[in-house]
Amino acid sequence: MDPSAWMERLQQGDREALEPLLAHYEGMLRYIVSGVLSDPHRQEDCLAEVRLKLWEKREQYDPERSSPATWLTVLCRNAAVDHLRSAQRHSAEALDETRPDPAPGPEEQLLRKERAERLERALASLSSRDRALFYRKYYYLQSTARIAAELGLTPRAVEGRLYRIRKGLQNKLGGDLL
Template sequence: MVVPVDPTLEKPAVDAEWHRRLVYGDETALAEVYTAYGGLVRRVAVRVTRSPAAAEDVAQEVFAQLWSRPYAFDARRGSLRTWLSMLAHRRAVDWVRSEARHRKDARADDSALHTIPDAGPGPDETVVDRERSLLLHTALAELPQSQREVVHLAYFAGRTYRQAAVELGIPEGTAKTRLRSALRKLAESLADPPDPTLERGA
């Protein structure tokens, strides 16, 4: 039987019970967690990778880790929903970085085969999107954990800042302040550097 999950607020008792059963190797507990949070994990992964197929791979890795290392989750430190969301994010960023390395190596190999530069079209839009996504999520990973948690809940788990405050056990004003500070830092990290030629008045 699948344990019902309130879509608005987390239930620490349910998380703790799932965790206890997973530690004891209860496969039905894994199925229940997947039913409850599989969609969330895939959504987080798709936003980072821009690839449904990659998101499925990430989801498999996330739940495989939960099954093989359930003790890595501590119900006293936060909800299972948040933990799975952040794990999915890290796995997805790893996938994007791996893809970027493969593409870079492939371009290098292709360039070595041509003595005359190819004046073809510019970079593939998908590659550009993934590079932008990597920059965003790399900047997100550099935020303090307290701010990163609020951003994850607000933009990946679909929470309002009030719901995030309840889940994290902090005042609403604190959640709102952390979210604003995080967004400001992300904007500064992702801002284009000034053009030196313009600064020189060229």
């Protein structure tokens, strides 16, 4: 069953659609939360809250406006940012104004933007099959075994292809980024 069907069942009040939907997007959700929250305990709390919010806000999902992945990404990111704000309000460190601003300066922002653009161009030059494999492993954090099973490959074949993809990207990027 695809994520859109699970979302439809969820909107109709079917609690059993919650588990497969969350399992399908678990890697993506963990990736989003870990990018905002560094504490593993807060990450787990946030993921539990995402689960609750998904159920509570299921009727707000509009398949005409976004895909399940996009809607869950926004829901998850907002929950993570809310957790971060809450932690900062209650943290003595957040009140310490003597620390330097951790936000990157304009130069660092420009460098990051340029690196991201170079990486996007390099990824766009991959075949659609290699690009999908790369995204599944490194963006959605799917396990090699899961990717292999879904693509009808052996785990060693997936690992070999990922190795070749990484090496190709390193060559295109001059060793930068990876």
